[in-house]
Structures are given as structure tokens and as C-alpha cells.
Amino acid sequence: MSVWRPAREYPAELLEEAVERVVYSGQSVGSVARDLDIAEMMLRRRVDAHYGDRRQKEAVARVRAGETPAAVAKALHTSTMKVDAWLEDFYDRNPEAYHVDHPPEPDPPIEEDVAIELAPPQLSKVDRVLLGWLGSAADDDAACPGLSPHPLSVRPNAVRLRWLHSPPSRFRVMLYTCPDHPVSFELGSLGGRYQFRRTRFVVEDGMSVIECEYSAEIYSRAEADAVWWKLLIGLAR
Structure with missing residues (x-):
């Protein structure tokens, strides 16, 4: 059984290796945690965060490509409100992307x-x-x-x-x-x-x-x- 340690004691490279082995190599969280002597619960949270970030990036990319938030939410098994919140957060952090995706319409002539x-x-x-x-x-x-x-x-x-x-x-x-x-x-x-x-x-x-x-x-x-x-x-x- 792995011994618990504060997350700050683990080198960043070790944590990245652990997540990659779970996500890309198909190894179980428990086996990787024991092999690298990492707290299993902390590694599980890291893996969950990785999948959450990846799903958020995929949702934003698909909406920006033209899919509706409702369709993306259904495909990713989440809610439309969550997809809208991800998109809003993305535009808050990248205002230039918002202006690229929503170019202003020219004003009509004024009589x-x-x-x-x-x-x-x-x-x-x-x-x-x-x-x-x-x-x-x-x-x-x-x-x-x-x-x-x-x-x-x-x-x-x-x-x-x-x-x-x-x-x-x-x-x-x-x-x-x-x-x-x-x-x-x-x-x-x-x-x-x-x-x-x-x-x-x-x-x-x-x-x-x-x-x-x-x-x-x-x-x-x-x-x-x-x-x-x-x-x-x-x-x-």
C-alpha cells in the first residue's frame, strides 16, 4: 500500500509520468501509484482533472467549429449549461478569439x-x-x-x-x-x-x-x- 505524502513533495515530472501511464498506456491508477510510490487518491484526482480539461477543450473546439452547444453536450455526456460555461470561460480568457468568432456586423445606412x-x-x-x-x-x-x-x-x-x-x-x-x-x-x-x-x-x-x-x-x-x-x-x- 502506498504511503501518503503531500503533493508538493512529488516532482512535477513524476506526476506527469504517472498521469501519462494511466491515460495513454492503459495502466490502472492503483498499479501506477504503487509502482511510483504516489498516493493513489491524489493520482486519481490528477487523472480526473486531465480528462475534465481535455473534455472542456474538445467542447470549446467543437462549438467554435460550428456545432451547437446542445449537440456537443449530448456527445460529451454533459449539460448544455456546462458547455456554455466552458465557452464563456474560454472567451473571458481569450477575448481576441471571441472577436474572431463573432465579427461585428456593419451598421445599416441611417436615413x-x-x-x-x-x-x-x-x-x-x-x-x-x-x-x-x-x-x-x-x-x-x-x-x-x-x-x-x-x-x-x-x-x-x-x-x-x-x-x-x-x-x-x-x-x-x-x-x-x-x-x-x-x-x-x-x-x-x-x-x-x-x-x-x-x-x-x-x-x-x-x-x-x-x-x-x-x-x-x-x-x-x-x-x-x-x-x-x-x-x-x-x-x-
Whole structure:
């Protein structure tokens, strides 16, 4: 029976050899631990971590190659939420890869009659909120308490965002539009990155159903502010 020792006493080369013998040579954890005089439980944790890292890298690579998170999760016997978390962690550590995988779409041409849309980044927060209330004033809905803006009607040249049903691992609401509106939006923080949630009332089999979707793209704060502005004034949907 192998004698327990603190992990720091084992040379890194010895631990690497032990994991390689288990993973690539097919030897059992117990036999390798006895042969190299390593604590079996510690070696087992090392092997489990190796398989976990390898599965995470495979999941990220397959999603980046075009497979859906749901399909990858099924193939690797894990959950879609876990695959989404791996992908989010990868993009957090490799922001340049995110921009490669999600190149920005060119903005549509802006007509002269919507000149107010030309300078949203330069407007103060108060100005942006007040302008967002235009939708609320236009609707004239007596049931609405008027505590948050209504998005304006979608314009013909609006940018179409991609929406997914898979929720993120965390979503802290920062900004929101009126929830009484048929379509409402929320801007959520994901710990330094930002994502949108769209809530719609849809009719299925004669019943009203609430449908929640999340933007496929993850944004920096500056990018999220620009997209939020477009959602408010009907230039994105």
C-alpha cells in the first residue's frame, strides 16, 4: 500500500509520468501509484482533472467549429449549461478569439429622418433614458406605471440580433424596459461582459406563453451600450 505524502513533495515530472501511464498506456491508477510510490487518491484526482480539461477543450473546439452547444453536450455526456460555461470561460480568457468568432456586423445606412440616432454614445445617461421613454409616450397605455422605457417600433433597416434559448450561468440585470410591453429587453452583467435577454408574449394553442431568449453575442460595456440604444429606438431586434 502506498504511503501518503503531500503533493508538493512529488516532482512535477513524476506526476506527469504517472498521469501519462494511466491515460495513454492503459495502466490502472492503483498499479501506477504503487509502482511510483504516489498516493493513489491524489493520482486519481490528477487523472480526473486531465480528462475534465481535455473534455472542456474538445467542447470549446467543437462549438467554435460550428456545432451547437446542445449537440456537443449530448456527445460529451454533459449539460448544455456546462458547455456554455466552458465557452464563456474560454472567451473571458481569450477575448481576441471571441472577436474572431463573432465579427461585428456593419451598421445599416441611417436615413436623414433619424438623425437623432447618430450620437447615442455621446449622450448622457439621463438623455438616453428620456429618449427611451418615447415608446412609452407613444403607446399611451393607461395600465403601464411608466417606470421604465418602452422600445420604439422596429424600423425596416433594423439589425437582426441572434437569440438563443440557453440561459447563461449568471445574469445580473443592469437595465430593463417596461415588462408590460409585448416585447421587453434586459441588459445583464456576466462578470465583466454583457448580454441581453428578450422576453416576449407569444400565443401557442390559444394560450399566452412567456418566451425568454438570450443574445448569442457577448459584449463589452461600450458595445452593450450601443446595442441597448439601438434596441430602444428600433434599430435592433
